[in-house]
Amino acid sequence: MPRSIRCSLSDRQSLYTRISSALCSTRHRALYSTSFFTLRGALEDHFGVKLAFRNCHRVALFQKDQLDGSYEAFISPRSQLLNQSPELVDC
Secondary structure: OOOOOOOOHHHHHHHHHHHHHHHHHHHHHHHHHHHHHHHHHHHHHHHOEEEEEEOOOEEEEEEHHHOOHHHHHHHOHHHHHHOOOHHHOOO
């Protein structure tokens, strides 16, 4: 059962500020993500390629009409883990 927690006004304002900035940050990330995928789709369609990312820091281009085992191998979870760099774990 939830219990009531009493907070001072300054604690509540601080909490409100932290929640507000987290939500604002989330909105910006969502906007960035939406625009990124729109741009990515336009590039893929225009050039007839498929962009593939591995661990957010390695990119490869594959011809859309030739997506074979090499594409699947590049994006596989095994490949992601084997190519993970300790410096870039939290990218």
